[in-house]
Amino acid sequence: MRSAIGAHQDLSSAGVLAIIGLAASLAVAGCHDAQAQAAQSEPSSTTASSAAGPAVSVEPRAKLLPTFPCSSCHQHLKPNPEKRELKEFHTVRNKELHHGDSAAWCYQCHSMANIDRLVIARGDLVTFDEAFLLCGSCHGDKLRDWKLAIHGKTMGHWRGDKIKRSCTGCHNPHAPKFPAIEPEAAPWPPTGMKAH
Amino acid sequence: MTGRDDDQHEGGCGDARSQRRDALVQLRLSKHDSRRDFLKGIAVAGAAIAGGAGCADEHFQKHYKELTDEDKRHVFQRIEQETRAKTGVRVKISDPQPLDGVQFAYALDLSLCNGNRRCAEACARENNLPDEPRFRYIQVLQMERGTVDLERGEHYYEPEKVPQPGKVYLPVQCHHCEKPACIKVCPVGATWREPDGIVVVDYDWCIGCRYCMAACPYFGRRFNFAEPAIRPNRINPEQGYLSNRLRRAGVVEKCTFCLQRTRTGRYPACLEACPTGARKFGDLSDPESEIRVMLERKRVFVLKEDLGTIPRFYYFYT
Structure with missing residues (x-):
């Protein structure tokens, strides 16, 4: 089991959020057991706050997923480790999977041992709300910038509580390239004439 | 109406x-x-x-800087009543003061901007820009990939989807320069730089000569050539005296970093609307602010640096 290899890592959600900007919370963020976190029935809250300073929270993901928890179906199924095209369920996901194209498939990111968790590159299990740890295990440069609020979207207050959008808040994890979207209408030239 | x-x-x-x-x-x-x-x-x-x-x-009415608190109360009351009579909307005029020691700055990640203009639209709603004529404080320039040629930037582009292949996008708005050319040329002192770095206009003092527009190298200012028409249900009732209160024909207006929001600790409307997260805003004087952290780690540039205007609006690539 790959998940056993990565036990007792210091990379927990509390640790990461402390890096985001709360020196005060560094003291309480010790060495958490990633598996212990994964074993919780409810996904852990990704809010870090302290009495002294404003809170930085990461938008949760799991509660936005219509089919979560995955185990509600998968507990009745035996995991099939064979890389294959899905023809019965998740056919849409299958079709739109454009992530590291030929290499990626379900169990590269989803844990086979616990389908309600994600598995990062070195084997730790993380919750769906901590998807940034999974993304960052390959895209380390982006995770570094995201922790510093250089990459990614931050909402709320520049002075006060902030809400950070996690990777999956903007990128579809199965097709992460930001899609082309319709622009808002163009302004008018000052004369009132339409541009040609 | x-x-x-x-x-x-x-x-x-x-x-x-x-x-x-x-x-x-x-x-x-x-x-x-x-x-x-x-x-x-x-x-x-x-x-x-x-x-x-x-x-x-x-x-x-006196110049904004000469108004006492008592005067301001009268003026704000008058504006609220006039707006009510004119549009039927009950608005609240406020005058948030600069925060102590704060120096605002803005940054924009050009590798993320895809030219969708959500920023310009959110700005228009927040700042009560008229439905007609439709101008925007934020002008998104579409340029050929590999160039940053502002003079050939196209901002009336209307493709079905953005980003268009082979194009790059560069949004421009008021840069809130440390040495703003627009302020130097104003013959009546209707525009000035606040202690927190925000360049503002007193719409009741502006005579509409548009010298500031000619002086601004970034096309940061807009003029109300026609009486601005805005549907009452689109009026944002939370209005700042120096920012998003309703304007009239014949005055110049511009981006104010949404001072009615930012001076209360919130982010500007354009930043919150950006779907790509390209926009960054914060306090330059706070070493732990997002903007300082970014400035220390990324290479940034400003537009037309050679003019010596020292913009507070930085562009960077990630």
Whole structure:
């Protein structure tokens, strides 16, 4: 089991959020057991706050997923480790999977041992709300910038509580390239004439 | 409701003005010019002024910097009443003051911007920009990939989807320069730089000469050529005196970093609307602010650096 290899890592959600900007919370963020976190029935809250300073929270993901928890179906199924095209369920996901194209498939990111968790590159299990740890295990440069609020979207207050959008808040994890979207209408030239 | 309809509103300033103007025009055109006609004309004009007491108040209103707290209360009340009479919307005029020691700055990640103009639209809603004519504080330039040629930037682009292949996008708005050319040229001092770095306009002091627009190297300012028409249900009732209160024809306006939001600790509307997260905002004087952290780690550039305007608006790539 790959998940056993990565036990007792210091990379927990509390640790990461402390890096985001709360020196005060560094003291309480010790060495958490990633598996212990994964074993919780409810996904852990990704809010870090302290009495002294404003809170930085990461938008949760799991509660936005219509089919979560995955185990509600998968507990009745035996995991099939064979890389294959899905023809019965998740056919849409299958079709739109454009992530590291030929290499990626379900169990590269989803844990086979616990389908309600994600598995990062070195084997730790993380919750769906901590998807940034999974993304960052390959895209380390982006995770570094995201922790510093250089990459990614931050909402709320520049002075006060902030809400950070996690990777999956903007990128579809199965097709992460930001899609082309319709622009808002163009302004008018000052004369009132339409541009040609 | 259009701007012209608003002018017809009984008891409004526009009404009094047009009466006065008509009276004076009649006076000039009168073939049988006589002292009696003249006095009659003056009487009409005088009545028009007396009829619109608010207009007289406005006429003798002092420059923003000379207003006492008491004056401000009167002025804000008058504006609230006028807006109510004109649009039927109950608005709240506020005047948030610069925060101590704060120096605002903005940054934009050009590798993320895809030209969707959500920022410009959110800005228009927050800052009560008119539905008609449609101008925007944020001008998104579309340029050929590999160039940053502002002069050839196209901002009226209207493709079905953005980003278009082979194009890059660069949004431009007021750069809130440390040495703003626009302020130097204003003949009446209607525009100035606040202690927190925000360049503002007193719309009641602006004479509409547009020197500032000619001086600004970034096309950061907009002029109300026509009476701005905004649908009442689109009016944002939380209005700042120096920022998003309703403007009239003949005055210059511009981005104010949403000071009615940012001086209360919130992010500007454009930043919150950006779907790509390209926009960053914060306090330059706080070493732990997002903007400082970014400035210390990324290479940034400003537009037309050689002009020495020292913009507080940085562009970077990740």
